[in-house]
Amino acid sequence: MPNATDRRLWRDISVFDGLRTLPNRMAVITEGAHIIALSPMSEFDEQLADNCTEMGSRGVMTPGLVDCHTHLVFGGSRAEEFEARLEGASYEEIAKRGGGILSTVRATREASEDELLRLAKPRLEALIADGVTTVEIKSGYGLTVEDELKMLRVARRLGDMLPVKVVTTLLGAHALPPEYKDDSDDYINLICKEMIPAAVAEGLADAVDVFCEKIAFSVEQCERVFEAAEAHGLPIKAHAEQLSNLGGTAMAARYGALSADHIEYLDDTGIAAMREAGSVAVILPGAFHTLRETQQPPIASLRTAGVPMAVATDANPGSSPLFMPTLMLNLACTLFRLTPQEALAGMTAHGATALGLAGKGLIHEGAEADICVWDIDAPAELAYAVQPGRLRQRLFQGVLTHG
Ligand code: NIG
Numbered sequence: 001m002p003n004a005t006d007r008r009l010w011r012d013i014s015v016f017d018g019l020r021t022l023p024n025r026m027a028v029i030t031e032g033a034h035i036i037a038l039s040p041m042s043e044f045d046e047q048l049a050d051n052c053t054e055m056g057s058r059g060v061m062t063p064g065l066v067d068c069h070t071h072l073v074f075g076g077s078r079a080e081e082f083e084a085r086l087e088g089a090s091y092e093e094i095a096k097r098g099g100g101i102l103s104t105v106r107a108t109r110e111a112s113e114d115e116l117l118r119l120a121k122p123r124l125e126a127l128i129a130d131g132v133t134t135v136e137i138k139s140g141y142g143l144t145v146e147d148e149l150k151m152l153r154v155a156r157r158l159g160d161m162l163p164v165k166v167v168t169t170l171l172g173a174h175a176l177p178p179e180y181k182d183d184s185d186d187y188i189n190l191i192c193k194e195m196i197p198a199a200v201a202e203g204l205a206d207a208v209d210v211f212c213e214k215i216a217f218s219v220e221q222c223e224r225v226f227e228a229a230e231a232h233g234l235p236i237k238a239h240a241e242q243l244s245n246l247g248g249t250a251m252a253a254r255y256g257a258l259s260a261d262h263i264e265y266l267d268d269t270g271i272a273a274m275r276e277a278g279s280v281a282v283i284l285p286g287a288f289h290t291l292r293e294t295q296q297p298p299i300a301s302l303r304t305a306g307v308p309m310a311v312a313t314d315a316n317p318g319s320s321p322l323f324m325p326t327l328m329l330n331l332a333c334t335l336f337r338l339t340p341q342e343a344l345a346g347m348t349a350h351g352a353t354a355l356g357l358a359g360k361g362l363i364h365e366g367a368e369a370d371i372c373v374w375d376i377d378a379p380a381e382l383a384y385a386v387q388p389g390r391l392r393q394r395l396f397q398g399v400l401t402h403g
């Protein structure tokens, strides 16, 4: 028999199950790390309440949030660049003169693994305090084999020390490091022949990502990285069509990409390729907002095509220094006209799919008890108001970590 504290019961609660808001007010029971009962309040069998810890009533239950795109391990700050952009410099101009991603690369290379861990921990704690139970963390500010592995080790350590599932992504092809200036193909060779194998050997990478853009790597170069990832059995994803339309998304889809991310400049060919491949469109309103982008991602066409849309913070020091997932729900709605339900599905069920974790980010009988309970009356309120402090309870793998 499970002991009394092992079973938890919520009554008369509104449930967003990861894809939709359930029509009835619900009773939910967890036991250990799983949800074992989910039923409309009107059909609730009171006998099931025996041995349960009463967790309260009213409010809204959602799956734990899934932030499927972050770069939260980094050294330094880009506040000066923020000011330069306000004075008119563009993200590309700053990158071309050695600032931008490369400025973070310098600071990240200088920092020790412990120092990076110390800097990243409060950033991840901020995401956790806003409801995140699964987070993806990319490398991409090391750009040497050792510095990329150092970043990934920090990501793994964060997952060991905090109550959150961390998925790691090797983003060696994020920017061309200065040592390889004019030799970008040689750097791609390094990624394919040394970086990916080394990350695989240490079990540090769950996926491989690239930045396919004029200021980063060409479609052909990204394709070589994907071939190497495929040879090592790693799934792939891409930063693509963020600043221009190079066709990186369609190429990534040919490699069965889990996701294409940003995609402001995505065209119909790219959308068709994503639909065909089952790739998730990861919408990053924080970067759109921070860079004062004006090109909207093709939300209506993605919706019509049935391409699932995820929403993530893209938390990073340059294009999205925003460490608040629920703010992204709001921005996805206000900037891109996602419905609040679409935004929430984007940060639960579809966010999980973008990480190859289909089945996570859902509430149903048998699902993992990664759960948030919010002090609101309807799920849409999570996107409607930007208001910290509404997380009433958070369970990670059945363990109450908040509330
Ligand atoms: O997702 N697009 C490229 N990479 C990051 C930005 C990283 C940075 O500016 O430091 C992004 O926006």
Ligand code: FE
Pocket (backbone or CB within 6 Å): 069, 070, 071, 239, 314, 316
């Ligand atoms: Fe990114």
